Amino acid sequence: MDVELQLTVENLLARYVHAIDDDRLEDWPGFFTEKGRYRITTAENFGRGLPLPIIYADSRAMLADRVSALRHANIYEAQRYRHTVSSTVVERIDVHTARATSNFQVVRIMYTGESMLFASGRYLDRVRLSGGDGRALFEERVVVLDSRAIDTLLAIPI
Amino acid sequence: MPAAHESRAWPAEGLARVPYWIYQDEDIYVREQERIYRGDAWNFLGLEAELPEEGDFKTTFAGEMPVVVTRDETGAIRCFENRCAHRGALLCLADRGSAKEIACVYHNWTYDLRGNLTAVAFRRGVQGKGGMLADAEPESQAPRKFRVEIFCGLMFATLSDKTPPIERYIGPEVAARIRRVMKEPVKILGGYTQVLQSNWKLYFENVKDTYHASLLHLFFSTFRLNRLEQKGGVVVGGEGGSHASFTMMKSDQSGDEYERAGMRSASGGYALQAPQMLESVDEIGDGVTLQILTVFPGFVLQQIMNSLAVRQVLPKGVGRTELVWTCFGYASDDAAMDELRMKQSNLVGPAGYISLEDGAATGFVQRGVQGASSRASVVEMGGRGVESNESRVTETSVRGLWQQYRKHMGL
Numbered sequence: 368m369d370v371e372l373q374l375t376v377e378n379l380l381a382r383y384v385h386a387i388d389d390d391r392l393e394d395w396p397g398f399f400t401e402k403g404r405y406r407i408t409t410a411e412n413f414g415r416g417l418p419l420p421i422i423y424a425d426s427r428a429m430l431a432d433r434v435s436a437l438r439h440a441n442i443y444e445a446q447r448y449r450h451t452v453s454s455t456v457v458e459r460i461d462v463h464t465a466r467a468t469s470n471f472q473v474v475r476i477m478y479t480g481e482s483m484l485f486a487s488g489r490y491l492d493r494v495r496l497s498g499g500d501g502r503a504l505f506e507e508r509v510v511v512l513d514s515r516a517i518d519t520l521l522a523i524p525i
Numbered sequence: 526m527p528a529a530h531e532s533r534a535w536p537a538e539g540l541a542r543v544p545y546w547i548y549q550d551e552d553i554y555v556r557e558q559e560r561i562y563r564g565d566a567w568n569f570l571g572l573e574a575e576l577p578e579e580g581d582f583k584t585t586f587a588g589e590m591p592v593v594v595t596r597d598e599t600g601a602i603r604c605f606e607n608r609c610a611h612r613g614a615l616l617c618l619a620d621r622g623s624a625k626e627i628a629c630v631y632h633n634w635t636y637d638l639r640g641n642l643t644a645v646a647f648r649r650g651v652q653g654k655g656g657m658l659a660d661a662e663p664e665s666q667a668p669r670k671f672r673v674e675i676f677c678g679l680m681f682a683t684l685s686d687k688t689p690p691i692e693r694y695i696g697p698e699v700a701a702r703i704r705r706v707m708k709e710p711v712k713i714l715g716g717y718t719q720v721l722q723s724n725w726k727l728y729f730e731n732v733k734d735t736y737h738a739s740l741l742h743l744f745f746s747t748f749r750l751n752r753l754e755q756k757g758g759v760v761v762g763g764e765g766g767s768h769a770s771f772t773m774m775k776s777d778q779s780g781d782e783y784e785r786a787g788m789r790s791a792s793g794g795y796a797l798q799a800p801q802m803l804e805s806v807d808e809i810g811d812g813v814t815l816q817i818l819t820v821f822p823g824f825v826l827q828q829i830m831n832s833l834a835v836r837q838v839l840p841k842g843v844g845r846t847e848l849v850w851t852c853f854g855y856a857s858d859d860a861a862m863d864e865l866r867m868k869q870s871n872l873v874g875p876a877g878y879i880s881l882e883d884g885a886a887t888g889f890v891q892r893g894v895q896g897a898s899s900r901a902s903v904v905e906m907g908g909r910g911v912e913s914n915e916s917r918v919t920e921t922s923v924r925g926l927w928q929q930y931r932k933h934m935g936l
Contacts, residue, residue, distance in 0.1 A: 419715025428798035440747035
């Protein structure tokens with residue numbers, strides 16, 4: 368096992384979920400390469416080969432727009448997430464890139480205190496190992512939700 | 526305790542008031558199932574393109590009633606109750622699939638694709654013992670069959686012989702606005718379900734309410750992309766429960782109505798880093814960039830730029846609704862169009878830039894009126910009638926919904 372590769376990827380995944388759960392959404396686009404792709408879909412669409420996303424971005428700029436809209440335009444009740452990510456299976460593709468698969472659960476905590484298991488699913492990642500300042504970055508992150516049903520709305524990214 | 530509706534009278538102001546008990550009373554909900562979904566209304570079942578081959582089926586609901594929709598061996602679309610004649614178990618447990626016949630898993634009673642009971646396991650017993658008497662009539666409890674009509678590739682079903690033909694039910698002006706979107710064969714891009722913590726009517730009002738669009742959904746106005754002063758209109762059709770609202774939108778750098786009125790939605794000063802998402806194509810060729818259309822009680826057709834979708838509004842109890850989205854493109858789409866539709870998917874659905882608020886707003890009302898059964902909402906924008914209107918600062922289509930609703934419900 369390539370321990371350094373494993374730790375590099377797991378560190379990226381850990382920093383990503385902490386940024387979201389700590390409400391540092393402005394940091395979120397920075398976990399992706401400039402042309403990084405992000406997509407949330409359902410296991411049903413994914414399994415049937417249907418392209419429809421719930422959120423889709425093909426650049427860091429589109430991710431920044433999502434944050435800008437959440438901060439300045441969209442209306443939703445105050446809420447937070449708590450992500451739990453499983454151990455990650457990492458496979459090297461080449462010297463610069465790796466593939467990673469992990470499971471996740473997201474608890475959503477409303478300002479009222481009401482908490483629920485909001486989402487579960489898989490992260491299917493393609494990671495650039497030496498992007499930017501030498502840190503690993505996502506070239507692609509596909510979030511496959513187990514359920515086709517979403518309670519009320521999905522504002523904060525997963 | 527007397528049935529709540531006996532002490533419930535519609536407010537004297539008529540369509541200009543909607544009493545809050547209408548979203549809360551259990552017996553109203555029960556009556557809706559009987560008089561609307563199992564009564565003289567057309568239930569939207571989905572797109573015909575979901576069942577392209579003979580033998581394809583899907584399961585869905587007419588109100589709360591589970592149904593199976595099939596394409597039979599003659600190519601016709603059929604719809605019947607998803608309930609076995611024997612003990613009432615669900616016949617079809619999958620959400621979709623393909624079959625030659627349908628067998629109940631409980632005791633293996635089998636049905637053809639039209640919902641006819643074709644075989645009862647061990648009906649004559651085994652080796653002369655057991656089985657049913659010769660005069661048994663299990664067919665008398667067979668799943669109910671719906672009248673099905675297809676309009677522009679949209680599947681509708683009703684249990685009633687009295688429901689007018691679908692096109693007449695929708696009304697000619699709204700029907701024409703369905704035709705403009707469903708102008709050629711479609712391809713399914715996928716779907717998801719949004720669970721709303723509110724009564725179904727609050728969502729159906731929301732989607733008909735053109736007045737809220739640019740006040741609640743601030744995405745376009747924050748990034749200076751849409752204002753109510755732009756050209757558009759509202760058409761109300763059928764018995765009042767069909768509507769289409771449309772906008773000819775252009776990128777807006779002028780007009781200060783909002784600023785002068787001090788509206789929150791004119792916050793301004795923000796710009797998108799990747800506005801390419803909104804570079805839409807006038808694929809219908811009439812300059813309409815946004816069209817939202819409904820047919821009572823649960824059908825929504827959406828054209829938001831190049832994001833096309835149908836939404837099925839399914840009641841799941843007094844305070845809970847499922848919104849089933851199916852997004853589509855045209856079979857003739859090229860790779861560039863596929864990509865544009867992917868990007869514009871960001872506008873709609875539970876995470877949609879201009880739709881995510883709807884998921885919450887209907888819940889705000891459901892929670893807000895918890896202690897106010899005897900009070901009513903004020904629905905007087907654009908007057909008190911249900912006429913079509915050139916302005917979208919109107920609630921005419923919301924009043925249209927209540928006109929048709931009250932007729933079905935005898936309220």
